[in-house]
Amino acid sequence: MTSTSTHGVPMAERLSLWANRNRKWLFAAPAMVFTFLLICIPIGWTLYLSLTDAKGSVRRPADFIGIENYVEVLTDTDRFWPAVGRTGLFTFGALALELILGMAIALLLWRSFRGQRWVRVSILLPFVATPVAIAMMWRLIFEPNIGFANRVLSWVGLPAQPWLADPGMTLPTLIFIDVWEFTPMVAIILLAGLSTLPDDPDEAARIDGAGVWQRFWYITLPLLKPVVLVAVLLRAIDALKTFDLLYVTKGQGGGSFHEAETLNIYVYGLSFKYNDFGVASAVLILFFLMILAVMWILTFRRKGAKL
């Protein structure tokens, strides 16, 4: 039962010809559909919500209000802009420290020594533990009255610190926890990069009388640049959208003074606590654009580095 077309070529054959010609699309189709369903539709829905006054429940009718939510958010110096600032500060602070420390650790592990395997495994430990469990643990350690951190300080004869309980100390303390948790990841990426580097340039420089610092600065680092950028990209995106650590240690709203309220925590509060879906969606779209911008800058710089 093959129906024939006007050209007299059997249908099945035409179909297989067509499939053959378009195979790259056919094979990619499932992934494309998947992407469309799981990424484009939610983002489109969020974009739509951000232009409405949806509040309380999305099942209630909402009115289209254009860019009103965006105006409200962008002129909000009470919660939105401080949250942007904190997000930037947290990301940049954590990233800078993680890069410097990660590089130091990677350089230490670069040359083999006895017991190296144990060191590598133990360095990886913070990175493989569950983030929520880590946050809970540090929260207990930094508890100002009965926590371990202040007990250690009292042994050394130092005064007790409020740690996470003090609005001014909150962000530095959180950056410290993030550094403790993610430096190993940066170190491992950099170490992988280091171990692929050729030895010759380094050797040549040594023969020419270059010192350790010079060799690192003028040879190892430039060669390692692409790997460093990968580490920066991965960590930056991750740090930008940190949620678990902040939520577990400081709760909703980032504490009584919103001292740990980054964009992610703010959006969570807007949608889940205030049920203000329109405004929350507007913040999310802006946040999305910010992350895209950061990624674009980093990848653009990377292309520039190759020139």
Place this chain on the structure above:
Amino acid sequence: MQHRQAVRVAVITTAAALSMGTLAACSGDGDGESTTLNVTLANHVWTDIITEKIPEFEEQSGLDVVVTQLSEDQLVDNYKVKLNAGSTDVDVMMYRPLQVGKLFGQSGYFADITEQVNGAEDWNWDDFQAGPVGLTTYEDQIVGVPMITESEMLYYRTDLLEEAGLEVPTTMAELEEAARTIKEENEGTAGIVMRSQASAAVTQFSGFLYSFGGTWIDDDGNSAIDSPEAQEAYAYYGGLLHDYGPDQISTDMSWPEAAAIFAQGDAGFWIDASSLYENVYNPENSQVGDQVGFAPFPEGPAGSQPYNVAAWALGINSASENQENAWEFIQWATSPEMTLDIQTEGVPSARTSVWEDPEGTASFPEDLAAAIATNGENGVGQDRPLVVGVAEAREIVGAPIVAAITGEDAAAAATQANEQFQALLESEE
């Protein structure tokens, strides 16, 4: 050309995938009642007891009960996601009437169970206390059955009071004096510990607000949180913690943190919900279990006016396709016998008959039962502003508490919060 065909393929495939999904969704259980009942419950002693008894219910009803148990925050988030999506896989829901009653009512998430509660004769709806019933009623429709009540309790350390030669405080002035004495005489021990996180502290602050003669919202529906009475209450609550609280006073404490400090023996007084007494009384959880005393809420200028509220209730999801069975479950879980049974295990109920039955209070420590009874006579039926946006309101009205705790000017903070709260009230009109 190739490109256009590719687009067409993509469109066709997407359409096919979408229609398949829709078909799959439609070929669900169909109409009518399912024998699987989805019950969502919060982490609570009540839940632990009821889950042990559920097999009995399954046997007598022939239903298969699936329990989802979550902590309070996750529970609310879970409801918001599922109820927003109109999901049918929540039948019975345990909820906090004070926190989400208005919001869920307004969003149409509750099934109206007025007929069911009035039609169940032996079950006796009239037996439920009026205050709690008021909270589970939305616009004259009954939407929930209250099963747990709590009131504001003064927890104290019998040994510390005795050492200092103090009587149990009955007024705010005596409480302050006792907290000061304990802090001065015991190195490293706080006079008092209470919640200090802005929104968490609101509920415990409410008793102080009422007892000083203040209120959240006045009779005209306007914000009343910068009245002289409210300012005084803010300053008093914050001052207690600032002056006689733990040395390192954090502004992040909710009840678990405060209870932990008290249970470690690091504080003389703790004020919080009566339903939390196991955390400091039970020797398994507490180092000072046998030295804990319970007293009614102290008197302020306007008398002793602690909150006395329906903490939790059971409701039915309006989108559930299993509402008859859901009601059957609620009826079973809140029957007079079951309520008495659960109260003897230490969970305060909302049924009058159970409180009047000596067996109903036999399991509580004697002074706790007495304090709960006294609070019940004096109590106010709400512990937070009753608005739609409770979470937002709590952050606003809680800010002056934190200001007072950190030693800032409570009156100025109250005036600022008053403006924000007024704006919130107006936006909800």
